[in-house]
Amino acid sequence: MSDLYLGGELLAEVERNGFVESRHSGSxxxxxxxxxxxxxxxxxLGPVFPRSSNKPMQAVGMLAAGLTATPAELAIISASHRGQPAHVASVRGVLADLPASALGCPPDYPLSDDARDAVVRAGGERSPLYMNCSGKHAGMLRTCAANGWPLAGYLDPAHPVQVAIRTGVESLAGEPAAAVGVDGCGAPLLAVSLRGLAAAFLRLVSAPSGSHPRLVADAMRAHPDLVSGTDADGHDTQLMRAFPTLLSKIGAEGVMAAAVPGVGAVALKIDDGAARPRLPVLSAGFARLGFSLGDFSDMPVMGGGVRVGSVRTVW
Incomplete structure (x- = not known):
């Protein structure tokens, strides 16, 4: 596997038409x-690459380094957006007078089917602006500009903006990064334990009002549509709409972390990187804290347009 991981236990299974179709282990x-x-x-306790679940912590590192941003801008900086028009406009807003050509993320089409189709019908091409991590990259560039740091080379782990981000991530996680990799968007990716990831999310929602961690948490919860979009698989958006105090951020390769102030936090990783077991396992974690995620605990399996099974936790 591409991520640092030591293996886990059986957490979920997929049932279709009365038969167990697949099982998913993880931690x-x-x-x-x-x-x-x-x-x-x-x-x-072993290290994993949380992928995009690191984004709220990275945003805190940017704020500590001098980034100034509105709540909506902080939400898109922390997002894995779908390239919908509101997302692209928000990224442009973060860039302000900085050129989009400075973005170091790869060009892509929007993840949203409708947004992608609209771009293609209009004769548009792949663009770094559409890439789901472009908000984070725009925030990094804006942080560089605020400090007079060079825009060129901002993805180098030794660049001042990445040093500041690493400090923010490690402070929130309460542990040093175990490794530095390269994320799918080209940015440095820091490995921490699931315990550290959960602790970071709890600190985000429990921090004093007005502090950098709380500013990020409040921004994401105030603008959930910017965090993962309004498509059916925008689970962060759906969760934060349904539970306004909950902070949620998915990551690639089966990672997810969420926290509720006064309740606690859950962080998980599915071994094979599958996305569909995440919500049932997350629900099982919050159930142990006496907090119900309701319908999110039972994800349907569809066949021919009707429900023929479910994804359920066995933990």
Missing amino acids: VVVLDADGEVTAWAGDV
């Missing part, structure tokens, strides 16, 4: 409101 950790581990499965 999950549950922290209470005081940050104490109350439940876990698998390896929650």
